[in-house]
């Protein structure tokens with residue numbers, strides 16, 4: 346008798362979908378390889394090269410044969426450098442025992458949710474949110490509770506909005522400021538109120554500090570610098586955007602010791618250590634000269650100041666001025682309902698096919714009237730792409 350093959354997949358894998366930002370990148374890449382002249386506003390990564398001092402540190406690591414396994418949670422020198430950088434930048438006092446080095450900030454977020462969330466737990470996530478949050482919470486068996494922010498108020502989140510969404514089952518609140526995709530920055534006072542609210546109720550406050558150095562009007566700040574924060578605040582950090590190192594895959598978690606231990610345990614049975622060479626590169630990034638960060642920020646500001654007014658020139662399009670990160674999040678609802686375009690997914694799809702411009706549809710971030718434009722690309726590409734976008738929208742009229 347032929348045995349029945351157990352070909353069904355585990356139920357948990359059906360709770361997640363392929364990252365929409367990755368989908369857009371793959372489609373833009375496919376078209377480009379077919380010879381199409383695509384303008385790519387989809388990629389959420391700096392267009393700058395990794396600074397030379399960082400590259401040299403990696404080359405040196407190879408030459409010195411630093412090419413073997415390291416401890417699963419990363420080398421102690423790098424953990425120390427992460428803690429010291431965080432102290433210098435934000436006045437916190439983490440120790441290496443609080444730190445885990447992982448394969449990018451995304452991996453930190455995944456490990457953290459796996460370590461903390463289980464079936465029945467609720468996780469509060471402000472909308473618009475970064476795509477991955479929803480999927481990693483679902484994968485862990487938790488339930489997402491979305492808190493809608495309003496475009497008319499600059500997508501600003503308040504503590505009162507969070508408070509309304511808390512229940513006895515809330516285990517964690519996830520904050521990302523500056524926010525991907527809207528570029529909104531949480532007011533410091535509101536952030537502090539959210540911290541006091543969550544710590545009073547014994548709820549974890551996860552702060553994704555991915556874009557914390559890219560702020561246009563305020564100084565970098567970490568909620569973890571408040572007294573008592575190290576008990577309930579969980580930090581997901583990364584060198585990816587700050588130092589133009591997206592491909593190196595180094596992120597870090599700063600958490601209470603028992604959680605760092607839990608993440609370390611999980612990581613020891615999955616990826617083991619992040620690449621040894623990339624760890625040495627990240628060490629140089631965190632301990633070497635920091636001026637490249639300011640240079641990139643100044644360039645992002647120049648581009649933001651071009652992109653947003655240019656978007657606002659397109660009839661029917663509105664766009665908030667982002668206070669941080671490198672994304673604009675225009676409202677393109679003027680195009681919905683025209684020539685068969687019903688959703689922002691349709692819009693992004695048709696824009697790519699008919700005008701060869703890649704953007705990420707708002708549906709990916711939990712809103713249904715926007716698209717995300719990454720301005721981490723050259724001024725020439727921004728001009729070309731925005732001209733095409735304008736023509737595309739005008740032709741729908």
Ligand SMILES: Cc1ncc(COP(=O)(O)O)c(C=O)c1O
Nearest residue numbers: 389449450451475525555583585
């Ligand atoms: C909000 C946010 N958090 C975390 C990450 C993860 O970055 P990485 O895994 O490249 O370090 C990203 C990347 O796009 C992001 O936008």
